[in-house]
Every structure is written in structure tokens, then in C-alpha cells.
Amino acid sequence: MSKEFEPDDPMELVGVELPGGDIDQALDDLVLEYLSIGWSPTEIMFLFRSPHYQATHNIYRQKGHGYVKERIENLAGEWNRGWIAGGMSNA
Amino acid sequence: MPNVYNWQLGREMSYPYEAAFPDWQWAFVFNINRCIACQTCTYACKSTWTFSKGQEYMWWNNVETKPYGEYPRFWDAKILALLHDAHQQAGEEARWDTFHKDDKAKPYGTYEGLTIFEAAERQAPQKEVAIGYEPTDDEWAAPNLYEDTAAGAISHAGDTTLEPTALPEHKTWFFYLQRVCNHCNFAACVAACPRQAIYKRKEDGIVLLDQERCRGYRKCVMACPYKKAMYRPTTRVSEKCVGCYPRIEGKDPMQPGIPLETRCMSACPGKIRIQGLVKMDPDGNWAEDRQNPIYYLVKVAKVALPLYPQFGLAPNGYYIPPRWAPRPYLRQMFGPGVDEAIERYVAPDRELLAVQQLFRATQQIIFKYEVLPGPKVFEATIRGRPWEMFDDTVIGFNKNGQEVVRGKVQEPQHVRPDKHYNSI
Numbered sequence: 001m002s003k004e005f006e007p008d009d010p011m012e013l014v015g016v017e018l019p020g021g022d023i024d025q026a027l028d029d030l031v032l033e034y035l036s037i038g039w040s041p042t043e044i045m046f047l048f049r050s051p052h053y054q055a056t057h058n059i060y061r062q063k064g065h066g067y068v069k070e071r072i073e074n075l076a077g078e079w080n081r082g083w084i085a086g087g088m089s090n091a
Numbered sequence: 092m093p094n095v096y097n098w099q100l101g102r103e104m105s106y107p108y109e110a111a112f113p114d115w116q117w118a119f120v121f122n123i124n125r126c127i128a129c130q131t132c133t134y135a136c137k138s139t140w141t142f143s144k145g146q147e148y149m150w151w152n153n154v155e156t157k158p159y160g161e162y163p164r165f166w167d168a169k170i171l172a173l174l175h176d177a178h179q180q181a182g183e184e185a186r187w188d189t190f191h192k193d194d195k196a197k198p199y200g201t202y203e204g205l206t207i208f209e210a211a212e213r214q215a216p217q218k219e220v221a222i223g224y225e226p227t228d229d230e231w232a233a234p235n236l237y238e239d240t241a242a243g244a245i246s247h248a249g250d251t252t253l254e255p256t257a258l259p260e261h262k263t264w265f266f267y268l269q270r271v272c273n274h275c276n277f278a279a280c281v282a283a284c285p286r287q288a289i290y291k292r293k294e295d296g297i298v299l300l301d302q303e304r305c306r307g308y309r310k311c312v313m314a315c316p317y318k319k320a321m322y323r324p325t326t327r328v329s330e331k332c333v334g335c336y337p338r339i340e341g342k343d344p345m346q347p348g349i350p351l352e353t354r355c356m357s358a359c360p361g362k363i364r365i366q367g368l369v370k371m372d373p374d375g376n377w378a379e380d381r382q383n384p385i386y387y388l389v390k391v392a393k394v395a396l397p398l399y400p401q402f403g404l405a406p407n408g409y410y411i412p413p414r415w416a417p418r419p420y421l422r423q424m425f426g427p428g429v430d431e432a433i434e435r436y437v438a439p440d441r442e443l444l445a446v447q448q449l450f451r452a453t454q455q456i457i458f459k460y461e462v463l464p465g466p467k468v469f470e471a472t473i474r475g476r477p478w479e480m481f482d483d484t485v486i487g488f489n490k491n492g493q494e495v496v497r498g499k500v501q502e503p504q505h506v507r508p509d510k511h512y513n514s515i
Contacts, residue, residue, distance in 0.1 A: 021417050026264055028474065032473065082469045083468065088501055
């Protein structure tokens with residue numbers, strides 16, 4: 001069973017999908033946030049694969065394993081090119 | 092009602108009392124982007140202040156999931172609806188003039204709508220000092236109801252069995268909102284109390300409720316739009332967050348004489364919180380104090396914004412907005428400074444990166460920080476934005492000017508050995 005959002009019932013935001021938001025933007029922003037604190041692509045992928053992390057896992061289910069993996073790798077690649085001598089990597 | 096200047100609104104507004112401001116103001120910054128809703132803050136507060144009979148539903152600190160969650164339920168949807176209705180009845184529009192800004196007097200522009208005090212003034216006859224409502228017992232009873240977890244199967248009258256079903260769940264986007272009393276400059280609880288039992292302390296701006304004077308009329312519960320004043324049925328008086336004032340006064344036996352952060356702040360394992368005291372000017376704005384981390388985050392970097400500034404209370408809690416949530420929702424919640432705040436947060440300059448290392452780095456309140464320059468370690472263009480990182484060192488000093496924390500932008504990583512991987 002799934003419930004649609006009912007605009008005339010704004011007080012009951014229970015188990016419904018609220019319109020709005022950009023799932024690709026959210027995916028990129030979440031990945032970049034974790035890259036910026038030093039997480040590796042493998043660690044970030046875990047957040048998306050695990051059903052215990054609902055925000056990231058919902059993106060994983062909607063976009064699929066391959067899409068999420070590729071996006072994380074691309075962003076991590078872009079990010080890792082920035083490290084210069086003396087810097088840590090997100091390995 | 093007298094007029095007072097509210098710098099968050101960029102204009103004067105009506106308030107039942109003449110303006111009077113403390114020497115220092117208790118304030119905090121929360122980084123929503125880093126919160127995982129572990130509720131450690133919630134329990135640190137609960138186990139310190141509200142563990143007794145009659146306080147069961149009292150959560151002075153709570154973390155709720157937006158946009159679905161609220162404690163008490165529907166609090167912000169309800170007050171926003173009341174304010175919307177008041178605008179409609181007055182034939183006015185709640186909008187911001189963001190074209191005319193001033194760093195000190197109107198950093199977010201000017202709010203041209205009604206505050207909750209002004210909306211109450213438009214009522215004829217005026218019934219209360221601020222529009223508001225008293226939540227029902229049901230609304231107080233269950234924090235975090237139906238938030239992250241699925242809501243359960245829906246049954247119908249006459250059903251004896253439930254069909255196998257996928258449980259409904261939230262989709263697309265959400266974020267966690269951490270909430271405590273904002274110890275507002277223009278507190279609605281103070282304004283509404285017919286007994287003048289609630290007062291703002293001159294030394295630190297903490298808003299306290301005198302339980303000897305309180306008679307439990309619950310006007311504060313009604314008026315506070317953030318719903319952080321609560322009624323205790325066993326004593327028949329109201330209670331609220333005390334800002335952990337003994338710790339702020341330096342009376343915690345752990346470090347006598349040294350101001351410490353509150354329990355909820357100092358317990359945060361996600362390092363999303365920093366709390367401090369800011370110097371106040373006599374006009375109610377913050378005195379320039381460039382090296383105070385709270386002043387820097389709110390007034391200089393402008394990455395941290397007040398919660399629902401349009402209510403008109405000048406709250407002293409500031410939030411770094413979540414970068415992934417829809418902007419219209421965030422603008423309603425944090426005002427028109429959202430876009431600039433997120434722009435600065437996602438591509439931080441070297442000072443902002445350094446100051447972020449001070450979040451939850453020590454239990455002592457940091458009154459001043461210094462940044463020692465280090466080498467550049469990162470330089471890239473990320474999604475079209477130039478991004479640099481310097482391995483700077485940030486040093487935090489307590490009230491006595493003693494160094495209490497020193498950290499680097501590149502935090503050392505410690506990997507637990509395999510044989511202890513899953514042990515604590």
C-alpha cells in the first residue's frame with residue numbers, strides 16, 4: 001500500500017511522499033559532504049546500500065546500484081584529483 | 092506596545108516590553124548537515140533535568156525529522172498556519188525585502204510581514220500578546236512518532252486480518268532538526284506571562300522561569316511558537332530549558348570557575364554543535380567580537396541562520412542549513428539568508444574550515460579562536476566551484492584566555508585493529 005500526498009491534509013505527513021526536492025542534487029550533495037570529511041567511496045557506498053540509512057537507501061533504490069556507484073566514483077575521482085603533496089586522500 | 096529593534100528582521104517591531112538586553116547572550120550554532128539523529132543530546136538533557144515524575148513528556152532538547160516530524164506534533168505547521176491566516180485577514184503578505192541589506196542592522200534584509208506579536212495586535216479585540224495555541228496531550232505524548240520508521244499497516248473497520256503490505260515510508264528528502272529553547276531576545280514566553288514569572292538574565296541572556304511565582308496558567312506554553320515551555324501536571328507549574336546555567340556560570344564541579352557548554356551540546360558525538368556567549372551592544376545587536384566562533388559563524392561567514400526569524404522573537408539558536416533539501420522549504424524555515432549560507436558552506440574558505448574543527452572539540456566554552464596557517468593540501472574545482480584546503484591549525488581559548496583546544500583541518504585518522512574492530 002502506498003498513500004499519495006493529500007494537499008488538503010497538510011497536518012498528516014505520515015508515510016507519504018512530499019513533492020519537491022531533486023534526487024540527483026541530493027545524491028551529489030550527500031556524497032560530497034562525506035568526501036569532505038574524508039570518507040572513502042567504499043564507505044560512502046555502504047551508506048547507500050544499507051537499508052538502515054533511509055535517506056541514502058531510498059536514493060539507492062530509486063536510482064539503482066549502478067547509477068549510485070558510478071556517481072560516487074565520479075565525484076570521488078573529481079575530489080581526489082585535488083589532493084596535493086601533504087594532503088590525505090579519500091582512499 | 093513599545094517598539095524594539097529586531098536585527099534579524101532588519102526593522103523595529105512591536106513587543107510588550109521596552110527593549111532591555113543582557114551583557115552577554117547565550118547562543119549556539121548547529122550544523123544540520125552532520126546530524127545523524129542519534130538523540131545523545133536528547134538523553135543528556137533528559138537524564139540531567141527532566142527525569143522526574145510529571146516530566147515524562149518533557150523533552151527540553153529534541154531532534155525531529157523534517158518535514159514529517161515535530162515535537163510537539165505539528166508545532167511549526169500549526170504556528171505557520173496561524174500566521175498565514177493572520178496575514179490573509181490583514182490583507183498583508185509575509186515577504187522579505189532582500190535588496191536593501193546592511194551587515195549589522197539588517198543582514199538578511201527587511202521582513203515586511205507580521206510577527207506573532209504584530210499578528211496578535213491586529214486581532215479585534217486583542218486576546219493575547221502573541222498568536223499561538225496550546226498543544227494537546229496527544230501532541231506532546233510521542234516525540235518522533237512516524238518519523239524515520241515506517242508507519243505500520245492501516246486497518247479498516249471490520250477487518251479481522253491485515254493484508255500483507257509494504258509499509259508506507261517517507262521518500263525523497265528529509266533532514267534532522269535539533270531543537271532546544273532559543274533563549275530569545277524578545278521571548279514570547281516572557282511577554283505572555285501574566286505573573287511576570289519568566290525573566291531574561293542580565294549576565295548571560297538565559298530565560299528562566301521562577302516556579303515560585305508561576306501559577307500554571309500556561310500562557311507561556313501557548314505563546315512560545317517553538318513550544319519549548321511545558322506544563323508539569325504534578326506540580327501545576329510550567330517548566331522550560333534552563334540553558335544549563337550552572338555550567339555556564341562555571342559551577343560544574345568538573346571544572347570550577349570555567350564556563351562549560353550545556354549538557355546537550357557537550358554530549359554530541361557527531362560534532363555538529365558549538366555553543367557560547369556573545370557580547371551584546373546596548374541596542375540589542377551583537378558587539379563586534381571577530382574572533383568569537385559564534386560571532387564569526389553568524390555575522391562574518393553568515394553560514395548559520397536563525398530558526399523561523401519571521402516569528403519575531405530574535406532566537407539565539409542558529410543553524411547551518413542542509414545542503415540537499417529544497418530551497419523554498421529552507422527559506423521558509425531559516426529566512427532569505429539560506430542560499431548565501433549554503434553557497435559558503437559547500438565551498439568553505441580556509442577560516443570557515445578551521446572554525447568547523449572547533450565544533451564539540453571541548454566542553455569548555457570557547458570565547459576566542461586563532462588560526463595558524465598551514466600548507467595548502469587540496470585544490471580542485473568541484474562541480475564548477477573552486478575548492479581549496481589548507482592544513483591550518485585552529486586554537487580555542489576559554490574565558491580566562493587559556494588554550495583549551497588545538498586541532499588541524501586534516502584530522503588524524505585512527506583505524507581500529509581488526510581484532511578489536513567490533514568491540515567497544
